Amino acid sequence: MKRNLWASGLAALFAFFFMLPLIGAVYTSFRTDNAIASGPFVWEFDSKFTHYKNAMGAAGYDFASFFQNSILISIGTVILTTLISLPAAYSIVRLGFGGAWLLRIALSLRILPAVFFIIPFYKLFTNLSIVDSVRGLILANTFVNITLALLIFSSTIKDLPYEIEEAAHVDGAGVFRTLTSIVFPLMGPGLAAVGVLTFIFSWSDYLFAVVLSSSNATPVTVGAANFVTSYGVRWGDISAAVTLSVLPPLIFATLAQKYLVKGLSSGAIKG
Amino acid sequence: MRLRKLLTVAIAAGALVAGFAVAPAQAATEVKMILWPGPEGEAMQKVVDAYNAGQGKKDGVVVKQVLLSRDNTFAKEAALMKAKSSEYDIYFTASYLVGQHAPYLSEIKGVNDMLYLKASIDGLKVNKKQMALPLDTSLHFMYYRTDLVSSLSSAANTAKYKQISKTVLGKELSPNTDPETWSWDDALATAAFFTQKYNPDSPTKYGYALPAKNLLYNTMIWNDVLWGLGGNWYKNGAPNLNTASGKAAIDVYRTIYTKELTSPDSSQWEYAETNAALTSGNAMMALQWNAAYSELSKTGSTSGKVGIAAPPGKGQRTHVHALAVGLNKFSKKQAAAQKWMKYLATVPAMKNYAAAGGVPSMPEILNTMVSTNASFANIITYAGKYGYSESAGAREFDIYAKLAEVLSPAWVGQKTADEVASVADAALKSLRK
Amino acid sequence: MIRQRKDRVSAFVLAAPLLLFLSVLVVWPIYLGIKTALSRDLLSEFEITPAGLDNFRTVIAAPDFWSALRFTIIFAVVVTIVEGLLGFGLALIFDRKFPGKRTLFSMVLIPIMIAPSLMAVMYRLILNENIGVIPGVLQKFGWEFSIFDQRYVFFTLVTLDAIQYTSFAFLLVYAALQNIPQEIYESAAIDGARYRQVIWRITLPILKPALAIIAMLRLIDSFRTFDTIYILTGGGPGISTQTIGIYIYKTAFITGDFGLASAASVTLVLLLAPLMPKIIKQFRLDIK
Numbered sequence: 001m002k003r004n005l006w007a008s009g010l011a012a013l014f015a016f017f018f019m020l021p022l023i024g025a026v027y028t029s030f031r032t033d034n035a036i037a038s039g040p041f042v043w044e045f046d047s048k049f050t051h052y053k054n055a056m057g058a059a060g061y062d063f064a065s066f067f068q069n070s071i072l073i074s075i076g077t078v079i080l081t082t083l084i085s086l087p088a089a090y091s092i093v094r095l096g097f098g099g100a101w102l103l104r105i106a107l108s109l110r111i112l113p114a115v116f117f118i119i120p121f122y123k124l125f126t127n128l129s130i131v132d133s134v135r136g137l138i139l140a141n142t143f144v145n146i147t148l149a150l151l152i153f154s155s156t157i158k159d160l161p162y163e164i165e166e167a168a169h170v171d172g173a174g175v176f177r178t179l180t181s182i183v184f185p186l187m188g189p190g191l192a193a194v195g196v197l198t199f200i201f202s203w204s205d206y207l208f209a210v211v212l213s214s215s216n217a218t219p220v221t222v223g224a225a226n227f228v229t230s231y232g233v234r235w236g237d238i239s240a241a242v243t244l245s246v247l248p249p250l251i252f253a254t255l256a257q258k259y260l261v262k263g264l265s266s267g268a269i270k271g
Numbered sequence: 272m273r274l275r276k277l278l279t280v281a282i283a284a285g286a287l288v289a290g291f292a293v294a295p296a297q298a299a300t301e302v303k304m305i306l307w308p309g310p311e312g313e314a315m316q317k318v319v320d321a322y323n324a325g326q327g328k329k330d331g332v333v334v335k336q337v338l339l340s341r342d343n344t345f346a347k348e349a350a351l352m353k354a355k356s357s358e359y360d361i362y363f364t365a366s367y368l369v370g371q372h373a374p375y376l377s378e379i380k381g382v383n384d385m386l387y388l389k390a391s392i393d394g395l396k397v398n399k400k401q402m403a404l405p406l407d408t409s410l411h412f413m414y415y416r417t418d419l420v421s422s423l424s425s426a427a428n429t430a431k432y433k434q435i436s437k438t439v440l441g442k443e444l445s446p447n448t449d450p451e452t453w454s455w456d457d458a459l460a461t462a463a464f465f466t467q468k469y470n471p472d473s474p475t476k477y478g479y480a481l482p483a484k485n486l487l488y489n490t491m492i493w494n495d496v497l498w499g500l501g502g503n504w505y506k507n508g509a510p511n512l513n514t515a516s517g518k519a520a521i522d523v524y525r526t527i528y529t530k531e532l533t534s535p536d537s538s539q540w541e542y543a544e545t546n547a548a549l550t551s552g553n554a555m556m557a558l559q560w561n562a563a564y565s566e567l568s569k570t571g572s573t574s575g576k577v578g579i580a581a582p583p584g585k586g587q588r589t590h591v592h593a594l595a596v597g598l599n600k601f602s603k604k605q606a607a608a609q610k611w612m613k614y615l616a617t618v619p620a621m622k623n624y625a626a627a628g629g630v631p632s633m634p635e636i637l638n639t640m641v642s643t644n645a646s647f648a649n650i651i652t653y654a655g656k657y658g659y660s661e662s663a664g665a666r667e668f669d670i671y672a673k674l675a676e677v678l679s680p681a682w683v684g685q686k687t688a689d690e691v692a693s694v695a696d697a698a699l700k701s702l703r704k
Numbered sequence: 705m706i707r708q709r710k711d712r713v714s715a716f717v718l719a720a721p722l723l724l725f726l727s728v729l730v731v732w733p734i735y736l737g738i739k740t741a742l743s744r745d746l747l748s749e750f751e752i753t754p755a756g757l758d759n760f761r762t763v764i765a766a767p768d769f770w771s772a773l774r775f776t777i778i779f780a781v782v783v784t785i786v787e788g789l790l791g792f793g794l795a796l797i798f799d800r801k802f803p804g805k806r807t808l809f810s811m812v813l814i815p816i817m818i819a820p821s822l823m824a825v826m827y828r829l830i831l832n833e834n835i836g837v838i839p840g841v842l843q844k845f846g847w848e849f850s851i852f853d854q855r856y857v858f859f860t861l862v863t864l865d866a867i868q869y870t871s872f873a874f875l876l877v878y879a880a881l882q883n884i885p886q887e888i889y890e891s892a893a894i895d896g897a898r899y900r901q902v903i904w905r906i907t908l909p910i911l912k913p914a915l916a917i918i919a920m921l922r923l924i925d926s927f928r929t930f931d932t933i934y935i936l937t938g939g940g941p942g943i944s945t946q947t948i949g950i951y952i953y954k955t956a957f958i959t960g961d962f963g964l965a966s967a968a969s970v971t972l973v974l975l976l977a978p979l980m981p982k983i984i985k986q987f988r989l990d991i992k
Binding site (some may be wrong): 033034037038039060061118121123124127131132210211214215222225226227228229230231232233235 | 346354
C-alpha cells in the first residue's frame with residue numbers, strides 16, 4: 001500500500017486541476033459582492049451566506065423544486081435508458097438483431113446537433129402534452145443518452161465470455177433467463193459506467209431543458225442560469241448554485257462507485 | 272395537464288355564466304408571460320403581484336411570469352413562435368428584435384405614446400403599428416473615473432499627456448477634463464495616459480475596457496463610435512461602412528486594442544468583464560450600458576468615483592433600445608392578455624415597476640426617481656438629446672450579430688479596417704430588405 | 705449467431721422498446737427536420753414555403769460553414785487525442801490500490817457533473833484577468849498571461865475542454881480496464897517484463913477496441929461542442945473559433961433561418977455518414 005503513494009499524488013494532481021472550476025466556485029460563493037468585484041484576493045467574506053440563501057430560494061427562484069426536478073429527471077433517465085438499451089444491445093450483439101444498422105443510426109443521431117431536434121421536439125411534446133413535465137425531459141434525456149448506453153452495453157456484452165451463456169443455453173435456459181440471471185450480473189462495470197454517465201449527462205443537460213421546460217419541470221442547470229442577468233452575472237449567487245448543484249451527482253457517483261467496485265471484484269469476468 | 276384543468280374550469284365557468292343570468296365570480300384566466308431574470312424580472316414580479324391582488328381580480332385575469340435565462344430567452348421564443356405555440360400569451364421582445372418577432376405578435380391598441388420616451392415607443396412600431404409595450408430603456412454612457420480625470424489638469428500631467436498622445440496617437444493633444452465634450456481623440460489620449468505601458472505612474476493598468484467579443488450587443492456599443500465619427504450603417508439606403516467614417520470607427524477600436532490601451536483578454540469581453548475591469552481598478556474608462564451604473568457606483572474601486580458622460584464624438588449619439596413585451600398572436604387568451612397589457616401601460620403600474628428596480632421608459636417616472644439612482648437623470652437627457660437607433664427592418668438583430676462577426680477580427684487587430692469594411696457592406700446589403 | 709426461430713422472436717422482443725422509442729422520438733422529428741431543410745423557413749417571415757434544395761446549395765456555398773467544419777474537425781481531433789491520452793494515463797494510475805482512491809475517483813468525475821453552460825460561466829469568472837482567481841495566482845508568481853488573448857485562445861479552449869471531458873474518457877477506459885484479468889499483470893511480473901512493456905504489449909492491444917470506442921465517442925461528441933466555446937468566445941474573434949454547433953445555433957436562433965440551420969445539420973450528417981461503417985467496424989460490433 002505504502003509504495004503506491006505516488007499514485008495518490010498523481011491522482012490528486014489530476015483531481016486538483018479538474019476541480020479548479022469548482023474550487024473557484026466554492027471560494028467565490030463565500031465572498032461578498034464587493035470583494036468579488038474588487039479582485040481575487042480581497043479578503044472579505046460573507047458571514048451571512050447570502051449567496052447560498054439566494055441559491056436556495058431567497059432570490060425568488062424556487063431552487064428546492066429545481067433540485068427535485070433534476071433528481072427525478074436524472075434517475076428516471078438512468079432507468080429508462082437502461083431498460084431500453086440493455087435488452088436491445090443484447091439482442092444486437094448476441095442475437096444478431098438488426099446487424100450494425102441500428103448502431104449506425106444511433107451513432108448518426110449523436111452527430112446531429114441538438115438544435116436540429118429542438119423545434120420538432122417542441123412540436124411533438126406539445127402534441128403529447130408533455131411540455132414542461134418531468135416525463136417529457138426524461139424522454140428527451142433518454143434520447144440524448146441512448147447512443148452512449150447502446151455502445152457501452154454492446155461492447156461490454158461482447159467482451160463477456162460467450163461460453164457461460166452457451167452453457168446456460170445447453171442447460172435449457174431461455175434467452176430471457178440467460179439475460180437476467182447470467183448476463184445482467186456480469187454487467188457490473190458496464191451498468192455502472194452507463195448509470196453514472198447517464199445520470200451525470202442528464203443532470204447537466206441544458207439546451208433541451210431550456211426549450212422543453214418553463215416552470216414545472218425546470219432543472220437546476222436552467223435555474224442557475226437565472227443568475228446570468230441582463231445586468232451582468234451574479235457571480236456569487238451562481239457560484240453557490242453551481243456548488244450546490246454538484247452535490248447530488250457527486251453523491252450518486254460515489255455510491256455507484258461502490259457498486260462498480262463490487263461488480264468488478266465478483267471475479268466472474270476474469271476467467 | 273394544467274391546460275386541461277384550466278379548460279375544465281373555463282368550461283364549468285362558461286356553463287355557469289350560461290346557466291344563470293347574473294354570473295357569480297368568474298374563474299380567472301391565467302395569462303403566461305415570459306421575461307428574463309435580473310432586475311427586470313424581479314421588478315416585474317412586483318407589478319404582477321400587485322395586479323393579481325388588485326386590478327386583476329376585477330379583470331378576471333391572473334398573470335403568471337416565467338423567467339428564462341438571459342442567453343436563451345430569445346432562442347426559446349424563436350422556437351415557440353415557429354411552432355405557433357400558444358403556451359405563452361406574452362412574449363419578451365426588444366426594439367432590435369421586434370421586426371423579427373412582429374409576424375407572431377398582435378397589435379397593441381390604445382397606448383398613449385405621450386407617456387413614453389419617444390425613442391422607446393417609436394422603436395417598437397412596425398409599419399406604424401404598436402407591436403410591443405416598452406419596459407426598460409437601455410442606452411450607453413461613457414463611464415470614467417472622476418478622480419483620475421480631475422488629476423489631469425496639473426501642469427506636470429499636461430506635459431506628460433502631450434508627450435504620450437504624441438507617441439500613441441501621433442498627435443499632440445492637451446488634456447480635456449470634461450468628458451462630456453470629448454472627441455474620440457480625447458478619449459483615446461486619456462486612455463493612453465492611464466495605461467501603465469505608456470505611463471508607469473498611472474494608477475490603472477489600462478486606460479480603457481473594451482468589450483470586443485464577437486457578440487451582437489457589442490456591436491450596439493461600437494455603433495456609438497461609428498455615429499460619433501459621423502458614420503451610419505446606411506446612407507440613402509446603400510451600405511455605408513466601407514467609407515472614411517466607417518473605417519475610422521473600426522480603427523478606434525483597433526487602436527485601443529493593438530496599442531494595448533485595453534487588456535489583451537478583452538477580445539473575449541462583454542458586459543460583465545467590462546464591469547470587472549472597472550471595479551477591480553484595472554481600467555479607467557469604458558463605454559458601457561446604463562444598467563452598469565448601480566454596480567459601478569457601489570462596488571470596488573469605482574465606488575463613489577464613477578462619472579457619466581455621453582459617448583464621445585462630434586455627432587454624439589448613443590444607441591437606445593427598449594426592452595418590451597408583446598402579445599402572442601396565437602394566444603388563446605387575447606382579451607385577457609390585452610387587459611393586462613392595458614394595465615401595464617399605465618403610470619401607476621410603471622411607477623411600481625420603477626420602485627422595484629426597473630427603468631421604465633416613462634420620463635415622468637424617471638424624473639421622480641433620480642434620488643434613488645442618479646443615472647436616471649442622464650437617461651432622460653441623453654435619450655432625448657443623443658438617443659439614436661438604426662432602424663434596419665426585420666433583420667436588424669441579424670445585422671448586429673453579423674457585424675460583430677465581421678468586425679471583431681479588426682477590432683482586435685487580426686485584420687485591418689480595409690479588409691473587413693467591404694465584407695461588412697456586403698453583409699449590410701444582403702440583410703436589408 | 706441466430707440459433708433458432710425462437711431466438712429471432714426473442715431478439716425482436718428485446719429490441720422492441722428501442723424500436724418503439726426510436727420511431728416516436730427520432731423518425732418523426734427527423735422527418736420534420738428534413739422538411740424544414742427543404743423549406744424557406746425564416747423567423748422574420750411568417751409563411752413557410754417549399755424551397756427545394758436551395759438551403760443545401762446555400763450551405764455548400766457558405767464559406768462560414770466550411771470554416772466552421774474545419775475548425776470543428778481540428779478541435780475535435782486535438783481534444784480527442786489530448787483527452788484520450790490523459791484519460792488513459794489516469795485510468796492506469798487508478799488501476800491499482802492506493803490511499804484515498806475512492807475519494808479521488810469521485811473528485812476526478814466532478815467536471816462532467818457541471819453543465820457545460822454553467823462551467824463556461826465559471827470559467828468566465830475564475831479565468832478573468834481582473835477578478836479571477838487563476839490569473840490572480842499566476843500574477844502572484846510574476847507570470848502575466850492573458851488567457852483569452854486571441855493568439856492563445858485555441859490552446860485555452862482545448863485545455864478547458866480537457867479539464868471538463870478527460871473524466872469521461874477516464875471513466876470509460878477505467879471500466880474497460882476492469883475486464884483485463886489481473887493475472888496477466890501478475891504473470892508478466894513473474895516474467896520480469898517491465899511495466900511499460902506490459903502496458904504496451906498486453907494492456908493496449910486488449911484495450912484497443914475499447915479505446916477506439918472512446919475515441920470515436922469523444923470525436924463525435926466534440927463535433928457537437930457548443931456551450932463552452934459559445935459562451936466564452938461567441939465563436940470569435942470573427943469566426944476563428946466557431947464550431948459547427950455554433951454556426952448552426954446562430955443560423956437558427958440569431959439569423960432566424962431554420963431552413964438553413966436544418967440543411968446544415970443534414971449536410972453534416974451526410975458528410976460524416978460514410979465514416980459510420982468504418983467507425984462501427986472499429987467497434988468490432990459488426991457481428992456477422
